[in-house]
Amino acid sequence: MDEEEEEQKIGKSARQHSCKNLVAERKRREKLKDRLYILRALVPKISKMDRASILGDAIEFVKDLQNQVKRLQEQLEETNPEEDGGEQGGAGALCNGDNSDENGLPQVEVSQVGSNRFFLKVFCEHRRGGFVRLMEAMTSLGLDIVNVNVTTSEPLVLNVFEVEVINLKSLILSIFSFPKDLK
Amino acid sequence: MDEEEEEQKIGKSARQHSCKNLVAERKRREKLKDRLYILRALVPKISKMDRASILGDAIEFVKDLQNQVKRLQEQLEETNPEEDGGEQGGAGALCNGDNSDENGLPQVEVSQVGSNRFFLKVFCEHRRGGFVRLMEAMTSLGLDIVNVNVTTSEPLVLNVFEVEVINLKSLILSIFSFPKDLK
DNA sequence: GGACACACGTGAGCC
DNA sequence: TGGCTCACGTGTGTC
Numbered sequence: 400m401d402e403e404e405e406e407q408k409i410g411k412s413a414r415q416h417s418c419k420n421l422v423a424e425r426k427r428r429e430k431l432k433d434r435l436y437i438l439r440a441l442v443p444k445i446s447k448m449d450r451a452s453i454l455g456d457a458i459e460f461v462k463d464l465q466n467q468v469k470r471l472q473e474q475l476e477e478t479n480p481e482e483d484g485g486e487q488g489g490a491g492a493l494c495n496g497d498n499s500d501e502n503g504l505p506q507v508e509v510s511q512v513g514s515n516r517f518f519l520k521v522f523c524e525h526r527r528g529g530f531v532r533l534m535e536a537m538t539s540l541g542l543d544i545v546n547v548n549v550t551t552s553e554p555l556v557l558n559v560f561e562v563e564v565i566n567l568k569s570l571i572l573s574i575f576s577f578p579k580d581l582k
Numbered sequence: 583m584d585e586e587e588e589e590q591k592i593g594k595s596a597r598q599h600s601c602k603n604l605v606a607e608r609k610r611r612e613k614l615k616d617r618l619y620i621l622r623a624l625v626p627k628i629s630k631m632d633r634a635s636i637l638g639d640a641i642e643f644v645k646d647l648q649n650q651v652k653r654l655q656e657q658l659e660e661t662n663p664e665e666d667g668g669e670q671g672g673a674g675a676l677c678n679g680d681n682s683d684e685n686g687l688p689q690v691e692v693s694q695v696g697s698n699r700f701f702l703k704v705f706c707e708h709r710r711g712g713f714v715r716l717m718e719a720m721t722s723l724g725l726d727i728v729n730v731n732v733t734t735s736e737p738l739v740l741n742v743f744e745v746e747v748i749n750l751k752s753l754i755l756s757i758f759s760f761p762k763d764l765k
Numbered sequence: 766g767g768a769c770a771c772a773c774g775t776g777a778g779c780c
Numbered sequence: 781t782g783g784c785t786c787a788c789g790t791g792t793g794t795c
Contacts, residue, residue, distance in 0.1 A: 416775090416776090416782095419782090419783085420774085420775075420776090420783090420784090421773090421774065421775085423783075423784070423785090424773085424774075424775085424784095424785090424786095425772095425773085425774095427634070427784080427785070427786090428772075428773085430634050431633060431634055431637065432772095434634060434637035434638055434641060435637060437637075437641050438637060438640060438641055438644070441641065441644045441645070441648075442644075449769090449770060449771090450614060450770080450771080451610070451613050451614055451617060451770095454614065454617035454618060454620075454621060455617055457621060457640060457644070458617060458620050458621050458624060460644065461621070461624045461625070461640070461643065461644060461647065462624065464644065464647035464648065464651060465624075465647065467651050468647060468650050468651055468654065470711075471651065471654035471655060471658060472654065474658060474711060475654060475657060475658050530717065530727075530730075531714055531717045531718055534713065534714045534717070535714055544713075545734055546732060546733060546734055547713075547730075547731075547732045548730075548731050548732070549729060549730045549731070550729060551728055551729055599767090599790095599791095600789075600790065600791095602767090602768085603768095603769090603789085603790075603791090604788090604789060604790080606768080606769070606770090607770090607771095607788085607789075607790085608787095608788085608789095610769085610770070610771090611787075611788085615787095632784090632785060632786085633785080633786080634785090767795105768794105768795090769793100769794085769795085770792105770793090770794085770795105771791105771792085771793085771794100772790105772791090772792085772793105773789105773790085773791080773792100774788105774789100774790095775787105775788085775789095776786105776787095776788085777785105777786085777787090777788100778784105778785085778786085778787105779783105779784085779785085779786100780782105780783090780784090780785105
């Protein structure tokens, strides 16, 4: 009927295209928007409501979650000495070298005080965050830190750890014989 | 030539606005695109490359990660009933509370021993990794940890920190008065 | 009034 | 060919 009449105009191609593409585009936009909102709802930390911020927060959140998963897996491995599975890299938190000064090598002394218990004295220059890294290194190695005493007379610091050992003593020694790993 | 004629018609306001808005819009689009790509790079499961799919995959991935975290936490609690893995310790990542167990509240005591120096005693149940998180929390708050002494008689542990304060005491108190944040 | 963020319709490219 | 996605420039609203 009328449908065929209008076609003789020049505008057919354009009009048809516009009309169909229009609604399709609308749907696409709407879908995108919905997913963005869903993503925003999943992310607890919302800095701002704008799209870019939503994405940015989502990115950070994903990173945080991944770190958290990694940590938990490491912790689980620690508490469960025999455990199969994962080949994913753990225990790699030691090597973080952005340090240029060569002096101040830590003096390390290991003495055995029980069947699987050790005193570990680390005497070195004070570095911010170094102690935490030391702790993390040990715990990530499966060492149970029973007691720790840190005494500073700047710029020097003496760390005394009492650790319950799960792994071998040789492992400990090998680790602490690479001072650069501890910086 | 013709350009100047046309400008007088509607006025230059429109043109200037267009020109500035144009480039701004371009930047916005580009930023959005970049973040989308970053997000896509973080997500291992990539079904398709189109925007909606990227968002969809990201959504699913976040859900998966959350489930995984939950599972790991449960597992950790299960194998080691006394301990609790907690929130990840990042900068300012203290407030992330879904916490149900109420027992084992740490006793915290803060005493001022100098103009900006404090003793901080934290007496609580021993939790694996808890001490490191404590340290990280403090350092991330700008506290200079001068001295620390940790003494354990399982399952209890007494942490004594001597800290040089950069921020306000009220900040410290406010933080340590919410024990659930320290888990 | 200007900076900013968004939705819109449209042209172009790709299966 | 037609459906689908994307980038673009612009109009409009808000702070």
